[in-house]
Amino acid sequence: MxxxxxxxxxxxxxxxxxxxxxxxxxxxxRNFGIQKRELISIVKSMVEAACPQQVSCADILILAxxxxxxxxxxxxxxxxxxxxxxxxxxxxxxxxxxxxxxTTGVDDMLHIFTSKGMTIQESVALIxxxxxxxxxxxxxxxxLYKAEGDKAHQEMEPGCEAFLMLNCPEWSLTSNIxxxxxxxTAFIFDNLYYKNAMGGRGVLRIDAExxxxxxxxxxxxxxxxxxDDFFRAFSSAFVKLSTSGSLNQGVIRKRCNVLD
Ligand code: HEM
Ligand SMILES: [Ca+2]
Ligand SMILES: [Ca+2]
Numbered sequence: 001m002x003x004x005x006x007x008x009x010x011x012x013x014x015x016x017x018x019x020x021x022x023x024x025x026x027x028x029x030r031n032f033g034i035q036k037r038e039l040i041s042i043v044k045s046m047v048e049a050a051c052p053q054q055v056s057c058a059d060i061l062i063l064a065x066x067x068x069x070x071x072x073x074x075x076x077x078x079x080x081x082x083x084x085x086x087x088x089x090x091x092x093x094x095x096x097x098x099x100x101x102x103t104t105g106v107d108d109m110l111h112i113f114t115s116k117g118m119t120i121q122e123s124v125a126l127i128x129x130x131x132x133x134x135x136x137x138x139x140x141x142x143x144l145y146k147a148e149g150d151k152a153h154q155e156m157e158p159g160c161e162a163f164l165m166l167n168c169p170e171w172s173l174t175s176n177i178x179x180x181x182x183x184x185t186a187f188i189f190d191n192l193y194y195k196n197a198m199g200g201r202g203v204l205r206i207d208a209e210x211x212x213x214x215x216x217x218x219x220x221x222x223x224x225x226x227x228d229d230f231f232r233a234f235s236s237a238f239v240k241l242s243t244s245g246s247l248n249q250g251v252i253r254k255r256c257n258v259l260d
Contacts, residue, residue, distance in 0.1 A: 005098045008245025011057035012090035014256040028095035058083035074189030075231040084250025102139040124219040125233035131193035137168035137175035154243040157200030158170035194224035
């Protein structure tokens with residue numbers, strides 16, 4: 001998602017920031033929480049040893065995401081391959097413009113995804129990726145302590161609110177390190193995310209707001225009860241996102257983290 005949102009799926013996210021040069025995408029605060037990009041470089045060096053200059057970093061990144069979903073119990077998604085890597089330095093202003101911030105609500109989310117050709121159902125399914133992983137406290141401090149007018153915040157289940165506040169105190173010095181799970185089964189790609197959100201336990205604003213917004217409420221309810229439809233819509237949206245603006249005129253980098 002963080003690669004494909006910015007200049008298409010071209011492995012721009014993998015290019016290391018050069019000290020003193022703010023043009024790398026990773027210099028954008030929107031990429032907070034993105035870790036272990038070097039794992040892709042390790043896979044790349046193995047692929048490169050077996051068949052040099054054939055497989056782009058961008059394809060490896062998509063395949064890794066695809067495998068992560070499948071290995072954790074999600075759908076097996078067929079993705080088209082043949083992406084090229086970007087050869088120019090990516091930039092953080094574009095990341096700032098295209099990667100939704102932690103405070104995003106349903107309006108902005110739908111704007112972003114429907115402008116990529118996704119249906120509302122596919123957009124809601126894509127956020128279902130929050131069935132995996134964690135949210136760092138820094139990403140929800142605003143929601144917990146400042147956004148009093150945030151409707152979704154007011155509807156938070158009190159036990160969940162207390163839990164989040166206990167785990168993420170307002171003035172903690174470690175809110176960039178401490179985190180909470182995105183759903184109770186954060187290693188399993190299931191539809192518990194939707195059930196959890198419907199119970200008022202959505203962690204991020206988007207998770208909570210999708211439950212009550214009239215455009216998305218019925219879809220959330222449907223995915224909470226129909227596992228197959230969630231997987232189908234997620235797969236379709238994943239393919240759309242992973243082919244968005246794919247560069248045909250790029251390069252196949254030798255190393256994923258540098259532009260040689
Ligand atoms: C409006 C849309 C979205 C917003 C506002 C949003 C926001 C966020 C935020 C703030 C975090 C926590 C980052 C941190 O504190 O470490 C997060 C985590 C995550 N998001 Fe999203 N997200 C959106 C859409 C998506 C989509 C489309 C996908 C994938 C298809 C996705 C996959 C994930 C995953 C897997 C994590 C957990 C990462 C980890 O464990 O390190 N998100 N998201
Ligand atoms: Ca990109
Ligand atoms: Ca889960």
